Amino acid sequence: MCGIVGYAGHRQAVPILLRALKDLEYRGYDSAGIAVLDGDSLSITKRQGKIANLESAINATASGTVGIGHTRWATHGRPSDQNAHPHVSCDERVVVIHNGIVENYAPLREALGARGHVFRSETDTETVAHLLEEEMRAGADLFEALRRTAQRIEGSQAVVAMSLDEPGVLAAARLGNAGGVVIGFGDGEMVVASDLAAVLPITQDVAFLSDGQVARVTPKGAEVRTVSGEPVPLQRKRVPIDPVTALKGQYPHFMLKEIHEQPEALADTIWSLATLEPPALYFDDLGPAADRLPDVDRVILIGMGTSLHAAMLGQRYIEAFARVPASVDNGSEFRYRDPVVDERTLVVSVSQSGETVDVLEAMAVARAAGAVQVTVCNTEGAQTTRVADGTVYTRAGLERGVASTKCFSSAVVALYLFALRLAQAKGRISQSELAAHLGELAQLPRAVADVIANRERYRRVAARLAQAQHALFLGRGLAHPVAMEGALKLKEISYIHAEGYAAGEMKHGPIALIEPAFPTVAIATQHALRAKMVSNIEQIQARGGPVIGVVSEGDEELTALCDEVITVPRVSSWLEPVVSVVPLQLVAYDVAVHRGCDVDQPRNLAKTVTVE
Ligand code: G6P
Numbered sequence: 001m002c003g004i005v006g007y008a009g010h011r012q013a014v015p016i017l018l019r020a021l022k023d024l025e026y027r028g029y030d031s032a033g034i035a036v037l038d039g040d041s042l043s044i045t046k047r048q049g050k051i052a053n054l055e056s057a058i059n060a061t062a063s064g065t066v067g068i069g070h071t072r073w074a075t076h077g078r079p080s081d082q083n084a085h086p087h088v089s090c091d092e093r094v095v096v097i098h099n100g101i102v103e104n105y106a107p108l109r110e111a112l113g114a115r116g117h118v119f120r121s122e123t124d125t126e127t128v129a130h131l132l133e134e135e136m137r138a139g140a141d142l143f144e145a146l147r148r149t150a151q152r153i154e155g156s157q158a159v160v161a162m163s164l165d166e167p168g169v170l171a172a173a174r175l176g177n178a179g180g181v182v183i184g185f186g187d188g189e190m191v192v193a194s195d196l197a198a199v200l201p202i203t204q205d206v207a208f209l210s211d212g213q214v215a216r217v218t219p220k221g222a223e224v225r226t227v228s229g230e231p232v233p234l235q236r237k238r239v240p241i242d243p244v245t246a247l248k249g250q251y252p253h254f255m256l257k258e259i260h261e262q263p264e265a266l267a268d269t270i271w272s273l274a275t276l277e278p279p280a281l282y283f284d285d286l287g288p289a290a291d292r293l294p295d296v297d298r299v300i301l302i303g304m305g306t307s308l309h310a311a312m313l314g315q316r317y318i319e320a321f322a323r324v325p326a327s328v329d330n331g332s333e334f335r336y337r338d339p340v341v342d343e344r345t346l347v348v349s350v351s352q353s354g355e356t357v358d359v360l361e362a363m364a365v366a367r368a369a370g371a372v373q374v375t376v377c378n379t380e381g382a383q384t385t386r387v388a389d390g391t392v393y394t395r396a397g398l399e400r401g402v403a404s405t406k407c408f409s410s411a412v413v414a415l416y417l418f419a420l421r422l423a424q425a426k427g428r429i430s431q432s433e434l435a436a437h438l439g440e441l442a443q444l445p446r447a448v449a450d451v452i453a454n455r456e457r458y459r460r461v462a463a464r465l466a467q468a469q470h471a472l473f474l475g476r477g478l479a480h481p482v483a484m485e486g487a488l489k490l491k492e493i494s495y496i497h498a499e500g501y502a503a504g505e506m507k508h509g510p511i512a513l514i515e516p517a518f519p520t521v522a523i524a525t526q527h528a529l530r531a532k533m534v535s536n537i538e539q540i541q542a543r544g545g546p547v548i549g550v551v552s553e554g555d556e557e558l559t560a561l562c563d564e565v566i567t568v569p570r571v572s573s574w575l576e577p578v579v580s581v582v583p584l585q586l587v588a589y590d591v592a593v594h595r596g597c598d599v600d601q602p603r604n605l606a607k608t609v610t611v612e
Contacts, residue, residue, distance in 0.1 A: 354382020
């Protein structure tokens with residue numbers, strides 16, 4: 001979950017690395033550091049806290065056209081200057097940045113200590129610097145030293161190293177699923193980073209390292225080998241992401257910008273997968289998965305966090321449209337529960353980043369069992385897309401806010417369309433039914449734009465929620481995952497304790513919490529289940545609990561019943577989750593701003609979680 005970046009080129013490295021670290025800061029912000037090489041001098045600056053602390057500490061004269069930078073999400077060792085990366089070897093000639101965990105760091109540290117190495121930090125990472133030093137003393141160059149070190153460290157990780165003995169060279173390794181390594185090919189300059197966000201300002205010409213690969217990167221290019229030494233031909237591709245989407249523009253926070261981008265993001269996702277005239281679906285990246293869909297007799301959807309909530313909606317769409325039994329699970333639970341999976345099982349992983357380690361490990365389990373796999377992903381070339389048989393890209397553009405918004409709604413519509421695609425493969429949908437679904441979907445971006453345009457109306461709700469210590473979110477049917485997502489948004493950025501529940505469960509525990517200071521957000525847009533929601537709302541109010549209703553436009557009865565309402569446009573009931581979630585995103589945002597919270601970088605969280 002840390003952000004790592006290395007640069008080797010013809011320009012001064014410090015400003016490039018600082019800028020890249022800002023692009024990576026969403027991955028972790030416990031500390032940050034930079035090392036630059038200039039001939040035979042190595043200068044390292046590192047500081048606890050955000051990049052801003054590093055920026056004010058860094059020596060503006062630190063020059064050098066080769067360097068590495070790191071932004072940390074602490075795993076081993078508390079956040080401090082001392083534990084900040086980069087870490088150096090005893091002779092201070094080798095310097096390392098790292099993402100992931102050296103699982104055997106304890107015995108390695110002990111053995112290295114016994115051989116005279118002196119540790120300066122509490123981190124697992126520092127072992128890598130000392131191991132590289134040993135390998136180089138034994139005659140290896142930096143690339144070879146990292147290849148050999150990769151065989152001595154256990155666990156999932158990514159490493160970038162440089163050495164005073166070889167100025168101009170960066171060595172990078174990807175071991176396991178703890179995080180990606182992207183190599184960017186610029187004009188006489190190269191960049192290597194944990195993700196595309198740091199590479200795109202320099203180049204869109206990239207290659208991704210796979211698990212078990214080590215790269216030697218110089219300003220002229222890159223050479224890659226497997227950990228066991230076989231050369232690997234690099235597959236370069238041009239990524240179609242516009243670097244402009246990485247900028248905040250007029251918005252004070254990325255999250256607000258990304259909420260506002262939803263109409264466009266949804267349209268891009270929908271019309272990259274379907275056309276209305278003629279009504280048709282185009283899943284060009286399904287690869288070998290396409291031929292196996294007719295034989296699928298079971299679907300398991302996996303994801304984490306917000307992507308899990310999108311997967312919950314996908315499960316309902318798949319059962320409804322394709323009539324194939326579908327279940328949903330956290331990647332972290334699925335991988336350890338010895339799931340029943342065979343070659344007729346379709347595993348659909350949902351991951352915005354395509355790098356979440358729990359999802360990747362679950363995919364490995366599914367792969368070993370012979371399942372057919374499709375991943376719903378927003379990141380071109382990410383690891384899930386390389387493990388799965390086929391990909392459904394959610395063309396939402398880069399998402400930078402730690403709290404996912406546009407990638408959630410885009411994943412929901414991608415899953416909706418994929419469910420229709422599976423229904424086609426199973427012969428369960430007619431052309432006229434498909435046309436009707438696509439016609440409804442075509443209205444969705446407009447409806448979401450209307451919700452966003454009504455932002456001022458939700459401010460009263462935000463002001464009310466901002467006073468609460470706790471909040472309950474309830475929904476039935478497709479509104480249940482929306483309740484879960486609404487609660488997650490509120491708790492992750494405003495630190496108000498919030499729980500999302502299936503409304504029917506309310507009577508079995510949460511109702512004990514109801515009192516005047518405990519608001520409930522009731523998502524009551526699912527028309528078929530509306531009467532049941534009305535009962536739940538009355539039960540809460542009978543116990544003195546205030547209710548904020550999310551209701552469809554024109555629903556006078558619910559508007560009169562609830563203490564506050566958020567009205568959303570009427571759309572097909574299948575698509576209501578998308579129009580209901582947007583005001584909940586906006587309310588969570590306004591509550592967090594009201595409470596003075598750091599919206600884009602909430603405490604303890606990271607956007608891409610690459611540790612278990
Ligand atoms: C982190 C992020 C969430 C995200 C989850 C899964 O917890 O803070 O916003 O939903 O990871 O990420 P993924 O990239 O797999 O969708």
